[in-house]
Amino acid sequence: KNEVEQSPQNLTAQEGEFITINCSYSVGISALHWLQQHPGGGIVSLFMLSSGKKKHGRLIATINIQEKHSSLHITASHPRDSAVYICAVLPGSARQLTFGSGTQLTVLP
Amino acid sequence: DADVTQTPRNRITKTGKRIMLECSQTKGHDRMYWYRQDPGLGLRLIYYSFDVKDINKGEISDGYSVSRQAQAKFSLSLESAIPNQTALYFCATSDLLGLEQYFGPGTRLTVT
Numbered sequence: 001k002n003e004v005e006q007s008p009q010n011l012t013a014q015e016g017e018f019i020t021i022n023c024s025y026s027v028g029i030s031a032l033h034w035l036q037q038h039p040g041g042g043i044v045s046l047f048m049l050s051s052g053k054k055k056h057g058r059l060i061a062t063i064n065i066q067e068k069h070s071s072l073h074i075t076a077s078h079p080r081d082s083a084v085y086i087c088a089v090l091p092g093s094a095r096q097l098t099f100g101s102g103t104q105l106t107v108l109p
Numbered sequence: 110d111a112d113v114t115q116t117p118r119n120r121i122t123k124t125g126k127r128i129m130l131e132c133s134q135t136k137g138h139d140r141m142y143w144y145r146q147d148p149g150l151g152l153r154l155i156y157y158s159f160d161v162k163d164i165n166k167g168e169i170s171d172g173y174s175v176s177r178q179a180q181a182k183f184s185l186s187l188e189s190a191i192p193n194q195t196a197l198y199f200c201a202t203s204d205l206l207g208l209e210q211y212f213g214p215g216t217r218l219t220v221t
Contacts, residue, residue: 095165096167
């Protein structure tokens with residue numbers, strides 16, 4: 001069983017919809033990252049969380065350490081948000097990230 | 110200029126050939142990583158290095174080797190390429206605590 005589970009695996013939305021992507025993990029962590037991978041392949045870091053909530057523009061990321069769960073929300077979604085969103089955790093005792101398999105988001109105009 | 114660069118960006122090679130993928134970074138980070146991405150499997154760690162003298166195997170190191178030539182450079186080699194090594198390869202760097210992560214643009218490798 002993967003230590004990091006994302007849901008859904010695929011998501012199609014209409015422009016303007018509110019989107020939520022979920023990430024659950026099974027180990028104690030020191031940090032959680034949300035990453036974005038565009039169709040061209042490049043990966044960028046959106047957020048690093050160790051507690052609470054962060055907001056950047058239309059993106060909001062939350063984490064509940066006790067429940068071992070994080071969510072990435074996109075408000076007023078736009079076709080340019082279409083990408084793969086990847087959750088990655090830094091286990092407390094580990095020296096490297098463990099990745100979820102990603103959520104493919106498609107936003108239709 | 111990009112913080113993390115990879116060369117080549119695309120490569121097609123034949124089974125049995127030796128191939129090297131190169132990575133350079135300008136972040137000044139000590140920690141560097143090589144990942145492989147396959148559809149539906151997410152990113153998997155091949156090798157990582159926490160400084161020039163500290164190189165470690167990841168979960169899928171068989172068939173690969175690495176060289177950390179300098180703090181800024183980390184190369185991945187496939188000694189004898191095989192078709193199931195066809196994948197997208199990413200180099201990444203991080204700060205000491207792993208709280209900042211920077212990825213290269215990826216190398217798409219096809220082994221025929």
